[in-house]
Amino acid sequence: MKNIVIVDYGLGNLFSINQAFLHFGYEPIISCNKEIILNADYLVLPGVGAFEGAMRQLNNLGLVEVLKEYVKSDKPIMGVCLGMQLLFEKSYEFGEHLGLGFIEGEILKFPSEVENVKLRVPHIGWNKINSFDRNNWNHSPLIELKEGAMMYFVHSYYAKPSNENVILSTSIYNKFEFCSSVQKGNIYGFQFHPEKSGEEGLSIYKNFLKIK
């Protein structure tokens, strides 16, 4: 049986992510316990809310060091929505805040307009994900998805990786293109919510569990 742990730091869409795994017959453990997290075969870092509050919670619970230790083991981890943003070095949401720093890059706010067209923020709704290099998807949880698959987004900030090689997909909101998922080794991040993106989204969780 696969040992799946969803990190519980008092924030986030734990229920929905849990349901996504239950849908495939897996029973994740929802926990903030150091031993349980380090013992996981697959780790999910959820997140809804603000970057600063999330990092504060992770610090208060002593989880920053735990996550760093887990990542060193090279076992798979996926961050969802704010959970993806936390993987980066720094965010500019309400000030300047340090993240976990697993992936080089920053979290920035959407501009309020692009080419004179108002960009309503938050970006809420369904959007296509487009690959940089379709081959990369074959070694990621996106393996079952077609180019341009639609996923559900809710966010006001987006990730800007320093190194484009980590980009798994980009999406375009009105005319603004941003990074919608990343991969660096066995670290995965999805800006959209796979657990809220119908059957296609669910396949991401299923295929995350196939990663070795």
Next chain:
Amino acid sequence: MKTVRIIPRLDVKGPNLVKGIHLEGLRVLGRPSDFAKYYYDNGADELLFMDVVASLYDRNSLHSIIEDTAKKIFIPITVGGGVRSLEDIKSILRAGADKVSINTAAIKNPELIRDASREFGSSTIVVAIEAIKDKNGKYYAFTDNGREFTGKEVLEWAKKVEELGCGELIITSVDKEGTGKGFDIDLIKMIADNVSIPIIAHGGAGSKEDIENLFDNNIVDSVALASILHYDAIKHLKMNVNQNEEGNFDFINSGKSKLQLSPICLSDLKLHLHSKEINCR
């Protein structure tokens, strides 16, 4: 590129899905979970549940319906009705909702919006505005299904809640709601032009053309739909209600609706929008 959202709105009273006109005269149409599953299978982009009597009775009884729904349905769920405190919001989110919609409590205590968006993130907090046009053409915000006058002018209120950190607005035209006479374009456009957060238009959709026009004119990119979808869905669903419970079962028993609207299946609506080159999932 912009993708529009079609959001079935499920008004719930006790165990039943209900539907009224001008948010009043609620008739039982069936079980909320049956409708929710049907809409999910037909390509709904989100679901919006409203406990329509929650404010009157100071309660929110949707928890079990949400828990049940969230196990089978993997699209975002917004829940409103009777949300009064940060604790209420937390418990609704824990039940499986992704966003909460607030009206009455925000009017009574606008700071709740600020506190809630700080704690749960802006995009989790939706403010519902029930608008009624007065005889001078001014729009005012109401609560309790358009019964209680708040004295707040709609546009000012919309700007205020945006400033307080709310992430999205649901604008209901109570005058049009349930009538099938088309959206109140003036109302929707007035707000859309003056705020920068996403807006969900609600109230009045009577035909697929009404919806198409709203999107075509680039006024908003999301709609909440009830009657126009429900009166189609009900033809495809097994009747599953207990008539010994409280409620108005006239429609279910007679099958007759005096409404002037053209019900449509959600998947057909999306095909129609695609054919008009309006981008949707």
